[in-house]
Amino acid sequence: MIEARTGLSLWLDRLLLRSPLSEEECGQLLALPGTVERIRANRDFVRLGEEVTTCCLILSGMAGRFGQARNGERLTTAIHIAGDMADLHSAVLPTAASALQSLGEALIYRVPHAAIMDLAERYPAIAQAFWRDCTVDSAVLSQWALTNARQPAMERIAHLFAELGTRFDIGEKRDGANFEFPLTQVQLGDATNLTAVHVNRMLRALRENGVADVRSKRVRILDWKKLCAVADFDDTYLHLHRPHDG
Amino acid sequence: MIEARTGLSLWLDRLLLRSPLSEEECGQLLALPGTVERIRANRDFVRLGEEVTTCCLILSGMAGRFGQARNGERLTTAIHIAGDMADLHSAVLPTAASALQSLGEALIYRVPHAAIMDLAERYPAIAQAFWRDCTVDSAVLSQWALTNARQPAMERIAHLFAELGTRFDIGEKRDGANFEFPLTQVQLGDATNLTAVHVNRMLRALRENGVADVRSKRVRILDWKKLCAVADFDDTYLHLHRPHDG
DNA sequence: CGCGGTATTGACCAGTCTCAATCACGGTGG
């Protein structure tokens, strides 16, 4: 279970960025029980409307959260990377309003709601940290909605890359300017509300303008400044910087 | 302060739909301190990026939550009615990521974060209720994003009316098929991601098809069945029905 | 080596936006 431990600690690091927790509380969080599960590429591992009893921590790979219209069209509303508790919200709202799909192959750690809620009940600071984390998620979603609604196609795609790059840059040795990106162009379209055809055209434009090169499941950001300018990107909404220190 | 008491009790009713709370806990919630404030029509009363120290309970009127792109364009991400704690999330994330604007004239009750967090710390069940409520808000936002992204103009507008009608129908004598709606067509466009011109054309179409009549700050739903069909509306995402009773 | 899924490109189409003119209505001052 070394994998799970690493994932929990990644997650804890992120919680600590936003909420102060005592030694004891950290220990309790790192000791959360669960089971590791390997998810094959592009599989739904939480289905829409399902009654869920666990939260899913991403250990490796990526996962998309998405909603679905009655005609079956999907819209990805969040992309989760290793160290994200993808559906912490399900602990208080177990009927999945949005589903989860692996993007490429992924490894997850399923933590029972019971264990999560038990900690929340016994440690007010942990409850607050959970609440806050869900709130940040919601802020990210709100930005996502704004970008998808108000920006043209290229800006939307650029924004997604800028967001992911920034998140990869935090707290790890991963390179925010060159990261694995296992989404197909269709999936990228689901996230940016575009057709695969148009995604393709925009990726070409981004490459030709020397902004970013997306190829063979990998994003290479060529010019971070240009990317942020194109994307109208400002990372404050991600709340990845401690409010009261350096 | 009779007004404030009524608003708090409306809010409590909604909390109780989703979370069980003891007599004592209900009493504590109803006793939350705060100050009543009258907001003139179409005024921002929480500005973007501002450090907030209170949560705003809507006592009467309507308020819009919105995000803003750097070019100043707004996107309304939620519409709040009387009895909604519009920015409960600000209690754990005081830097306003989205602003609040009165839609028409409104009356609000500002509750200090300190009082909210104090209750959350002393009563785990209250903390959980708050967390759950923010999560429902997030689910609503997610549906909003899906609708705005994937549905054509008329469906989006219809969906908004269906959602509001449903929310008005709960727990009060207000009529969900005929309610005050003080938004201008520009503001309605901000919420549905359309221009005022196109909103106007779609409202006409809704009227001509006998679905809904929107005129002089009032929505009249002519045919609820048709409206839901047009809107592809399903109210489960609002979580307005108690999970375990009738 | 062939197959299935993915990527790429082109030609054309459609929903929504933009620009612009006109209308309706509530409030104000004379």
Added chain:
DNA sequence: CCACCGTGATTGAGACTGGTCAATACCGCG
């Protein structure tokens, strides 16, 4: 009591972003 004014509503004509349809190329894998 009425002319005036400003905001919001309504309507038309034309432009543009992104979607649809369709053909072809690529690539990993059995």
